[in-house]
Amino acid sequence: MTLSRRLFLSMVMAGTALPALGAAEPDVIIVGAGVAGLAAARALMAANKSVLVVEARDRIGGRAVTDSTTFGFPFDLGAQWIEAGRTNPAMAILKEMNVRPVPDRQEQAIYIGGSEAPKEEYARFEKIAIDASRKLVDALKKAPDVPVGRVLVAQDPLERLAYAMVGPLESGVELGELSTRDFMRQPEREPQYSVPEGLGALVARWGAKVPVKLGTRVVRIDSTGGQVLAVTTNGQLSAKAVIVTVPTGVLANGPFGFAPQLSATKREAIAQLPMALYNKVALSFGRKVIDAPAGRSVIGLNRKQEAFDAIVRPYNRDAAIVFVGGAQARQLEEEGTGAALAFAMSALAEIYGNDLRGLLARSSVTRWGKDPFARGSWSMATPGNADKRSVLAQPHHDRVFFAGEATDPVWATRVGGAYASGLRAAREALAVLGAKR
Numbered sequence: 001m002t003l004s005r006r007l008f009l010s011m012v013m014a015g016t017a018l019p020a021l022g023a024a025e026p027d028v029i030i031v032g033a034g035v036a037g038l039a040a041a042r043a044l045m046a047a048n049k050s051v052l053v054v055e056a057r058d059r060i061g062g063r064a065v066t067d068s069t070t071f072g073f074p075f076d077l078g079a080q081w082i083e084a085g086r087t088n089p090a091m092a093i094l095k096e097m098n099v100r101p102v103p104d105r106q107e108q109a110i111y112i113g114g115s116e117a118p119k120e121e122y123a124r125f126e127k128i129a130i131d132a133s134r135k136l137v138d139a140l141k142k143a144p145d146v147p148v149g150r151v152l153v154a155q156d157p158l159e160r161l162a163y164a165m166v167g168p169l170e171s172g173v174e175l176g177e178l179s180t181r182d183f184m185r186q187p188e189r190e191p192q193y194s195v196p197e198g199l200g201a202l203v204a205r206w207g208a209k210v211p212v213k214l215g216t217r218v219v220r221i222d223s224t225g226g227q228v229l230a231v232t233t234n235g236q237l238s239a240k241a242v243i244v245t246v247p248t249g250v251l252a253n254g255p256f257g258f259a260p261q262l263s264a265t266k267r268e269a270i271a272q273l274p275m276a277l278y279n280k281v282a283l284s285f286g287r288k289v290i291d292a293p294a295g296r297s298v299i300g301l302n303r304k305q306e307a308f309d310a311i312v313r314p315y316n317r318d319a320a321i322v323f324v325g326g327a328q329a330r331q332l333e334e335e336g337t338g339a340a341l342a343f344a345m346s347a348l349a350e351i352y353g354n355d356l357r358g359l360l361a362r363s364s365v366t367r368w369g370k371d372p373f374a375r376g377s378w379s380m381a382t383p384g385n386a387d388k389r390s391v392l393a394q395p396h397h398d399r400v401f402f403a404g405e406a407t408d409p410v411w412a413t414r415v416g417g418a419y420a421s422g423l424r425a426a427r428e429a430l431a432v433l434g435a436k437r
């Protein structure tokens with residue numbers, strides 16, 4: 001059933017009962033079919049509970065999504081790597097699906113102003129990176145938290161590049177906005193894995209058996225009555241419990257409300273876990289124009305001294321993926337896809353020659369900040385607020401639970417955090433379903 005926006009809004013405002021959606025009432029409604037929602041659903045189903053996942057998009061996977069058609073190789077528009085593979089909870093998805101992880105991005109080539117850095121600069125870059133970690137560890141011994149930008153102050157171009165790999169190109173925020181505690185909570189990157197079909201494609205296969213109502217946006221969770229209601233753009237659903245997995249950008253900017261209202265501490269937690277921005281520009285060329293080994297990771301500063309990060313010849317194709325983050329990603333999103341494409345082309349042309357400019361065959365530019373169901377790439381705590389993740393994770397009004405990458409105390413920002421939080425919220429919901437009311 002479709003309702004006009006006006007009628008829908010007037011019904012929500014007036015608290016009018018919307019028509020019920022779907023037949024039998026599930027034990028648990030899960031809002032969002034990303035990794036967190038799918039993990040929660042699968043865990044509840046394994047415990048013989050009935051679930052319905054309600055998803056605003058017309059696909060599952062959320063911020064894990066692969067474009068398998070445009071380039072002839074899988075392009076992950078969102079999550080791509082399983083980092084810290086020895087301990088990452090998301091490795092369970094690969095195990096469940098019998099998929100072998102592929103070790104990824106071992107070596108980096110460094111370019112400054114279009115020329116490869118001399119050997120001694122590689123050694124110095126490594127030392128800068130090691131010193132940076134030590135400085136951040138020391139900073140946390142002296143104070144509970146501090147913006148990374150106060151600890152890491154670049155004195156020369158190589159330091160600027162190394163620190164960009166901590167801030168915009170790793171965390172999706174500038175160093176001054178980055179919490180040292182939130183950054184240092186993350187386990188070491190290595191070993192880093194990718195999956196041959198693309199991580200998004202794997203997640204879509206893994207979640208395929210979960211019952212999902214697609215194209216249905218939840219606007220309000222109401223736990224004031226006997227059942228918990230999920231008011232959606234397609235009508236109303238009810239269940240014994242609800243798990244909310246939408247990104248903090250959606251919780252903050254909605255439209256997404258709760259009755260009763262979330263506590264002030266919970267609202268503050270959402271405000272202090274804003275969305276970082278990290279985007280990708282994928283390009284393919286008509287013939288071989290990039291002289292580099294397959295899958296080479298290239299980082300550097302272009303002639304304008306802007307930092308960049310790229311993978312060239314992914315899957316041994318005549319292609320490249322260029323990554324942008326933080327303030328620069330925001331600016332490029334504002335300027336439009338043409339600007340992001342121009343940035344990527346010129347960073348590559350400085351290194352591999354201007355010939356590639358005339359040979360662009362296909363391109364794709366992500367714009368996660370403009371995506372209404374993500375509103376950014378992942379949550380990063382503001383300085384002093386790393387502990388807000390566990391506040392966000394707490395249940396609301398007994399039967400409304402929170403999952404999603406932003407709620408995980410260790411693996412936040414990543415697929416591993418989404419997965420672990422989904423399992424945690426499923427356990428919390430099971431405890432309520434088993435309890436007498």
Ligand SMILES: Cc1cc2nc3c(=O)[nH]c(=O)nc-3n(C[C@H](O)[C@H](O)[C@H](O)COP(=O)(O)OP(=O)(O)OC[C@H]3O[C@@H](n4cnc5c(N)ncnc54)[C@H](O)[C@@H]3O)c2cc1C
Pocket residue numbers: 031032033034035036037054055056057060061062063064077078079080081082083216217218219245246247250255256278279280366368372373374376377378403404405406413414415416418
């Ligand atoms: C460009 C980019 C690169 C990344 N790279 C990596 C990486 O290499 N490795 C890694 O581990 N992580 C990476 N991440 C982060 C990773 O994608 C996320 O941490 C993870 O996918 C989040 O899963 P989630 O289930 O918490 O949220 P989501 O995947 O966002 O799922 C939430 C779901 O809720 C839906 N939704 C939103 N609003 C509503 C509503 N009102 N009603 C109903 N449904 C709604 C959304 O459509 C979405 O499907 C990357 C992210 C981006 C954007």
